[in-house]
Amino acid sequence: MSMLRRYLPILTWGAEYSGQTFINDMIVAVIVTIMLIPQSLAYALLAGLPAEIGLYASMAPLVLYAIFGTSRTLAVGPVAVASLMTAAAAGTIASQGTPEYLGAAVALALISGLLLLAMGLLRLGFLANFLSHPVISGFISASGVQIAASQLGPLLGIKADGHNLLDLVTSLWRNLGQTNLYTAAIGIASLAFLFWVRRSLQPLLRSLGVGKRIADILAKVGPAVAIAVATAVVWGFELPVRGVRIVGTIPQGLPQLSLPPLDLTLWTTILVPALLISVIGYVESISVALTLAAKRRQRIDPDQELIALGASNVGSAVSGGFPVTGGFARTVVNFEAGAETPAAGAFTAGGIALATLFLTPLLFFLPNATLAATIIVAVLSLVDLGALKRTYDYSVADFLAMAGTILATWVEGVEAGLLVGVGLSIFLHLYSTSRPHxxxxxxxxxxxxxxxxxxxxxxxxxxxxxxxxxxxxxxxxxxxxxxxxxxxxxxxxxxxxxxxxxxxxxxxxxxxxxxxxxxxxxxxxxxxxxxxxxxxxxxxxxxxxxxxxxxxxxxxxxxxxxxxxxxxxxxxxxxxxxxxxxxxxxxxx
CATH class of the missing domain: 3.30.750.24 (STAS domain)
Incomplete structure (x- = not known):
């Protein structure tokens, strides 16, 4: 029985589940669902996929993590960095909008899930330690800047192509004269509102007597307000005829369960990107899970987390989704809203399912510019270029690894950036230890x-x-x-x-x-x-x-x-x- 509890943590917390815990988890689920709907749509578009794929990736993974996960508060789903890496990997297989591209993205989720499951069963969680903190920090900051740059095109209503920052900036500059003023107005207004919500809404609410917990939660659901207002404006003023691009028809209904393409050539081509997505996702997840668990004196099993994330990605794949992992912002909201068990994630999946069944027609006029603004605000919070100076002051070797990761990501793309960072870290470690004090x-x-x-x-x-x-x-x-x-x-x-x-x-x-x-x-x-x-x-x-x-x-x-x-x-x-x-x-x- 102890072995079964180890691999199925739901048997541990489920035995102690109470009515009050149910109420608390359900309240949290409502809050996170409101936050997750716009994020799911936005990250699907960032990955180059139809918007509904983001909703599909936000159902089965959450339920499976609730069964296998050891964190009481980790919120699994689409995230920015994994979405960018998915776009980069699938883009080498086919063009966006094609069935082959979608098949590659779904296959990435399946391969990532299988790799994570294998690592968990073999208790190989220590392999993530080969990614040093400076490399991870540099990679996430570089990816954040690149993601933000990639969303300036939709924000302004112009075309922006490129798999690295240099290509994106060049494309943006070349097409800047084709800016759609209506799209730009919506995008910039959404961006300004979201930045204001992030920085100023909580202090304002606190000054009006709202409790800290409630004020913080309300500040986190700002994107839902921006989406509602922007959608209403686009519909009311018939802006699609003015060139404002919208999400359009999102199919109603739950995803059909099916296997992704079982093509050996395809799997061989995307095996390395899938491994990188797996490791980066695991490091991001375990970092936030351990941090928040420590605050409640709860225990996280790193190897079981590999199994949980692996199962989540397999679930995403068979339900038509793309790679998922634990999201920092959603997990913090989950924690601060008072989630007591992983059941809150399962309830969130139920909320996403209801939205997919009944609310998608309301999103027809949702402007892509507002989703782009949502992504920009979310990813810029991950950027910490000031860490370069702090790292340089402490360790030149770590600074070189971080700077190399950032430059390689911007010049050659996300996969090359990560590989260069890992390679530099190992080389510099070997060089340093080859000349010991x-x-x-x-x-x-x-x-x-x-x-x-x-x-x-x-x-x-x-x-x-x-x-x-x-x-x-x-x-x-x-x-x-x-x-x-x-x-x-x-x-x-x-x-x-x-x-x-x-x-x-x-x-x-x-x-x-x-x-x-x-x-x-x-x-x-x-x-x-x-x-x-x-x-x-x-x-x-x-x-x-x-x-x-x-x-x-x-x-x-x-x-x-x-x-x-x-x-x-x-x-x-x-x-x-x-x-x-x-x-x-x-x-x-």
Whole structure:
């Protein structure tokens, strides 16, 4: 039964479900449904798909996540970055508006879901750790800017093509003279209203005596108001005849369950984009889920989240949708509105289903410009280019990875940007660890502590070279350590002992072991003994399985002080007794 509860968390929270919890979840569902309808439509258009596909992707995934998910508040559905990546991947298969394009988008959801399910069953959630925070931050910021630029075309009523930021800007500039004034008026007014709602409505409502929770929720449903007003204006003034593009007919009814195209060539072509969408979606989801769960002291199972998101994407695919993941804005609304269980998401799916059955005729005159404004406001909140300076001030390597991700995304597209970011992160990590910090250390008078001779006033023995290596030893830095030891020994002919202090060495691979053996042999040939100190237990266990310890000319010491004491006990003791307080404590002991 415990295994069943692990894979079906609904059995845990469902057993405790009460009438009051039902009421709270239902209230939240109404709020999120109002917010999700315009977002679903907008993100479907961003993905290059018919508007109703966004509604289809907002039903089955929410129900499946309620069954398999471990977060009580995560709101699954279409999101901006996944929609952009879907458009980029499907655009390599066919042109927008064709059945092949739709088939590719649906296949992306299925492949993403299967990959996530496989990763979850194999407990491979740790693979997402290869995406560093600077890379993710840079990718999301770059994608946000690119998405916002792509929506300027619909906002102004002009054509804007391109798979990267440079192409989009060029296309916008070339077609700027064809701006439709009516469309631009609606789009800019919607944009201004939505920015005002986001920044000023909550403070205004608070000043009028509205509670913080209610005021924040009302501010989040601003897009629904903008859509209602814009739709009424377009219908009342018959603006479609003036060139204002509208959503048009949205089919009524629930989606038909079917399998996406089972074409091996298609699957092979979109496998890598599907993997990238899966990993990015998982990182985005797990980040917000863990953050909000911590506030309520709830537990999130990262591997089960892979299964839940995988099932959600499979559900989206068989119901005609495109890739989905946990949305930041919707999840925050879900949390702040008081969602107590994932059932709130299932109820939201019911609200979307009702809207698909009965409300779609009301959206016929919905202007694309207002949906574009909705997307722009949503994605710009994700952009944080100021992180470039903060990251540069802290770590140049992380800055390079972030900047490389942003530039590659803008110049080559989203997939290339992500791959460049991951590649740069791995390369810079390998480069950094290939040249670890190695310090010559000495004993601080009056203590048994050893510190860097360049940072502290210490006591040393000219016949003893104590080196502290601040990195695990593995193939990229093994030769560097050899060179560092050889250089230090060559510079001081008086050295008779070399002690390698290893408090930061968490692993020694086979290449590094060979280097340690080579160091030992060279020092032995020169009449110098080689010692190790502060070797961690797991590292020591592995060394015992080799011949290194048998051939070691020196010894393995528990601490650096023990190592120095075994070589020059008088100096070590005098140094320790140099401080009056230390001597007093030793005498008292």
């Amino acid at each position: 190695v310090a010559v250390v000495g004993q601080i008078a009056g203590t048994a502590h050893f510190r860097n001779v360049e940072r502290h006033t210490v006591v040393t023995d000219p016949q003893v070279l104590s080196l502290r290596v601040d990195e695990s030893l593995y193939f990229p830095n093994a030769r560097f350590l050899e060179d560092r030891v050889n250089e230090a020994v060559a510079a001081n002919p008086a050295i008779r002992h070399v002690i390698l202090e290893c408090p930061a060495v968490n692993a020694i691979d086979a290449s590094a072991l060979e280097s340690l053996e080579a160091i030992n042999h060279r020092l032995k040939d020169g009449g110098i003994m080689f010692h190790l100190s502060e070797v961690k237990g797991p590292v020591m266990d592995r060394l015992k399985r080799s011949h290194f310890l048998e051939e070691l000319t020196g010894r393995i010491h528990l601490s650096q002080y023990d190592a120095v004491f075994s070589i020059n006990p008088d100096l070590a003791r005098r140094t320790l007794d140099a401080h009056p307080a230390a001597k007093k404590n030793r005498d008292a002991g």
